[in-house]
Amino acid sequence: MWNEQDWQALAEHARRCRQQPISGLIAAELGRQTAFARKLGPLYCNFARQHLDSQAMADMQRRLQDSGIQDQVRQLFDGVRINRSEDRAVLHTALRSNLGTSPEALSAHAEAQAVLDTMSDLVVRLKAQGITDILSVGIGGSDLGPRLVLNALAEFGNGGFRVHFLSSADGMYLDRYTAALDPEKTAVLLVSKSFGTQETLINGAVLKAWVGDSERVFAITANGARAAAFDVPPDNILPIWDWVGGRFSVWSAVAFPVVLGLGMPVFREFLRGAADMDAHFLNAPISDNLVYWQALMSVWNRNGMGYGTQGIIPYDERLELLPAHLQQVIMESLGKSVTLDGADSTQATSPVLMGASGNPSQHSFFQYLQQGIGTVPLDIIGVVTSGHSQPTNHHFILANLLAQAESLANGQPSEDPQRRYPGNRPSTVMLLDELTPYALGLLLALYEHSVFVQSRIWGINAFDQWGVELGKKIATGLMPYVEGDLTDLSDLDPITRELLGVMLKS
Ligand code: F6P
Numbered sequence: 397m398w399n400e401q402d403w404q405a406l407a408e409h410a411r412r413c414r415q416q417p418i419s420g421l422i423a424a425e426l427g428r429q430t431a432f433a434r435k436l437g438p439l440y441c442n443f444a445r446q447h448l449d450s451q452a453m454a455d456m457q458r459r460l461q462d463s464g465i466q467d468q469v470r471q472l473f474d475g476v477r478i479n480r481s482e483d484r485a486v487l488h489t490a491l492r493s494n495l496g497t498s499p500e501a502l503s504a505h506a507e508a509q510a511v512l513d514t515m516s517d518l519v520v521r522l523k524a525q526g527i528t529d530i531l532s533v534g535i536g537g538s539d540l541g542p543r544l545v546l547n548a549l550a551e552f553g554n555g556g557f558r559v560h561f562l563s564s565a566d567g568m569y570l571d572r573y574t575a576a577l578d579p580e581k582t583a584v585l586l587v588s589k590s591f592g593t594q595e596t597l598i599n600g601a602v603l604k605a606w607v608g609d610s611e612r613v614f615a616i617t618a619n620g621a622r623a624a625a626f627d628v629p630p631d632n633i634l635p636i637w638d639w640v641g642g643r644f645s646v647w648s649a650v651a652f653p654v655v656l657g658l659g660m661p662v663f664r665e666f667l668r669g670a671a672d673m674d675a676h677f678l679n680a681p682i683s684d685n686l687v688y689w690q691a692l693m694s695v696w697n698r699n700g701m702g703y704g705t706q707g708i709i710p711y712d713e714r715l716e717l718l719p720a721h722l723q724q725v726i727m728e729s730l731g732k733s734v735t736l737d738g739a740d741s742t743q744a745t746s747p748v749l750m751g752a753s754g755n756p757s758q759h760s761f762f763q764y765l766q767q768g769i770g771t772v773p774l775d776i777i778g779v780v781t782s783g784h785s786q787p788t789n790h791h792f793i794l795a796n797l798l799a800q801a802e803s804l805a806n807g808q809p810s811e812d813p814q815r816r817y818p819g820n821r822p823s824t825v826m827l828l829d830e831l832t833p834y835a836l837g838l839l840l841a842l843y844e845h846s847v848f849v850q851s852r853i854w855g856i857n858a859f860d861q862w863g864v865e866l867g868k869k870i871a872t873g874l875m876p877y878v879e880g881d882l883t884d885l886s887d888l889d890p891i892t893r894e895l896l897g898v899m900l901k902s
Contacts, residue, residue, distance in 0.1 A: 397735070397855030402459045403699070403743065409452035410700035417820040418447050418805045425450055434686050436676050437669075438829035439838050441686055445805040446693050446773070446822045447701060456692045457682045460853070465688075468852050469678060475500035475639065479859035480736060486859050487639040488844070491647035492837070493671035495678055504639060508648065511634060512664075515655050518614075518634070522656070523556060527583045527612070530559045531573055531603065532653040534587030535595045538616075539563040540724055541646025541840075542587075542653045544717040545666060549833050551783050552665075553658035561653070565595040570602055579607045585614045587650055589642050591622035594868070600626065616649045641859050643724045644844055662833045669837025677845045686842055691849035693824060697773040698744050701822075707765070707774040708751035711797040714831055715777060719751030722843055729847045729858040736855055745854050755793055758800065765804060766817055774823040776801050777839075781830045801825050 398406075413421065422428050422444060432444035432453075471478055473496045475485040490496055490504035522530075532542065543561045560577070562569055584603045588596045604613050604627065614632040615623035618640070623633050634649040645651075647667060655663050677687045697703045706726075708719040730746030752761075754776065765772055778797045782790040807819020828835045851858035876882040877896055885893045 398459065398463060398743075398853050402463070405455060405459065406452075406696070406700050409448065409455060410696075413448050413452055413700075418445055418822060419819065421447070421449050422805075434684060434689060436686050437672060437838060438832065438835045439686070439842070440827045440829075441689065442825045442827075443689055443693055445801060446696065446824060447820070448696055452696070452700070453692065454683075456696070457688065460688060460692065460849075461682050463853070465682075465849060465852055469848070472848060473501060473674070473678060474498040475504060479641075479857060481857055481860045481862065482638075484859070485639040486641065486644075487637075488641065488644035488647055489674050491640065492667040492841075493674040495674055504637065507635075507637070511649050512660070514634060515649060515652055516660050518652075519555065519656060519660070522583055525583075525612070527581055528558060529577050529582040530557045530585060530653060530656050531562060531577065531582055532559060532585045532587055533562045533596055533599050533603065534585075534616075534650070535563040535593060536724055536728075537642030537645050538587040538589065538593075538596070538650055540717070540721040541643075542651045544715075544721045545646060545651060545654045545836065546657045547717050548714040548831060548836055549654075549658055549662055549666070550714070552833055553662040555656045555659040555662075557656040559653045559657035562599055563595065565598050570599055574603075574606050579612075582607060583612045583614060585616060585652060586623070586626070586628065587616045587652075589618045589636055589638075589640070589645065589650075591615065591617040591619040591626070594872070597626070614652075616652055643728055646721075646840065665833035666837040669832075669834035669839075670841035671837075672834075673838045673841035673845065677841075687845040687849060690824075690842060690846040691853070693773075694747070694846065694850055695853050697822065698747050701771075701773075702744075703771055703773055704744070704747055705770065705772045706747040706749055707772045708749065708777070709754045709757060709774050709800075710751075710777040711754040711793050712777070712779045712782075712831060713753050713755075714779075714783065716753040718777070719749065721840075722751075723749045725843055726847055728861050728864075730850055730854070730856065731863065732854075732856040734856070736857055741854060741856065743854055745856060754800065755796060758796065762800065765821065771821050773821070774801075774804070775826060776823050777826045777828070779828045779831045783831060797825070 429444045433442040472486055473489050475487045475496055475498050477483055477485050479486050485500060487501060487504045490501050491508045494505045496502060539561055546559055560573060562573060584607055586596055586600045607613060610627045610629055613628050615628040616634045616636060617623050618636045618638050620633050634652060636645060636648045636650060640648050647670060651663060682688045708722050710718050726749050727746050732745055733741050735741050776797060778794060801823045803817060804821040804823055805819060807817040810816040847858050885896060
């Protein structure tokens with residue numbers, strides 16, 4: 397955790413850097429366009445349009461080193477119980493790489509490898525059963541990651557099944573799916589680490605009755621007992637473990653829908669990309685380490701520049717679900733205001749994450765990004781070689797990516813204030829050579845590790861999520877009122893009572 401002196405130094409750097417715009421920093425620092433760029437395999441990141449100078453960057457890197465961050469990274473990989481409030485290890489890295497040295501980490505890796513084989517066996521069985529469609533039911537981390545990966549990599553493989561996702565308890569999609577799919581040829585996957593998530597259980601109960609045969613109901617869970625109590629046959633339960641956080645679980649059997657949709661070779665390549673990011677994170681020096689660069693930019697923008705929002709803008713439609721996935725990874729992990737020791741944080745923590753695919757967004761919210769009052773630093777993500785056969789379209793996308801990053805930073809003066817572009821709006825440009833399973837693995841693991849580093853700078857726990865519990869508890873208490881089983885509303889919160897009254901009247 398950074399101390400008072402670190403934060404004071406950051407504030408001092410920010411005061412100095414603010415004295416000139418980003419374009420001034422670029423003009424003043426010869427060679428910055430390459431000095432502020434790093435590449436790992438197919439992933440190139442250019443940080444030159446962030447609003448800080450190399451003195452600030454070097455000092456932050458030194459402070460990070462001095463804070464003992466690398467020992468903390470080692471603890472992560474070795475499965476030390478760093479998720480203190482839940483007393484759990486955090487070993488999602490063991491799902492894809494074998495870099496831990498402790499017995500816990502080694503056995504976690506071995507267990508994860510064994511589940512890959514179980515998934516392959518299940519694929520064979522499902523094909524033999526004549527299954528054509530998979531309905532994957534899960535929410536949050538049990539939905540967003542696999543949905544993103546399947547959508548992003550659709551052209552890379554065919555696992556032999558059509559895969560559909562159902563997350564919300566809103567019954568509309570449930571009705572649509574049950575109307576469109578054949579229950580005899582559909583397998584229902586109930587993806588829930590806890591197997592206690594109400595949305596998944598409510599949808600699951602309807603679907604269990606709809607398929608009519610529990611042989612076609614599967615569970616991916618760390619709570620096999622609950623799945624068994626839900627009548628899921630033992631051979632249909634794929635394990636995950638309490639050392640995998642939901643939002644970090646896309647590397648586990650939670651991604652079984654990816655295997656079913658795209659095939660195991662694609663999933664293994666995806667894991668290989670993440671494994672290489674793990675090795676880079678663990679071994680590359682801080683000054684050359686993409687993870688530390690990425691994390692320090694986030695901290696700089698949040699605490700140095702005071703920006704409360706961060707944008708993720710992929711210029712590739714295949715990554716359109718990336719912002720939603722990263723919203724959970726970043727905001728559920730870093731949306732904390734209490735430090736590991738239970739003290740109130742003296743620093744701002746997670747920004748609000750927003751974002752959508754870049755080209756359509758230019759015609760909706762980019763007005764705000766260019767001329768709005770607030771500054772939103774962006775991660776602009778592009779793919780150099782497209783996956784399609786339309787060169788003009790692709791060149792147009794790349795030209796627009798370049799133009800937006802440039803215009804946001806440089807702006808344009810005008811005598812007419814309405815037509816003035818203030819500029820000085822920071823961005824990082826990240827370019828993948830191609831959007832392959834490997835490259836996607838690298839990219840997602842980069843953000844995960846960046847979150848860990850940020851959490852350690854702020855001294856908060858990135859791996860719990862107590863903030864989601866209160867609403868769930870109140871909803872459970874209100875359910876009998878909404879269902880009409882309890883009619884005396886007098887003990888309810890007065891505004892809730894009024895709103896419920898309106899609902900019950902209509
Ligand atoms: O309520 C938040 C949360 O616990 C997330 O952290 C998690 O990804 C999601 O719900 C789903 O949880 P589960 O996989 O246990 O159903």
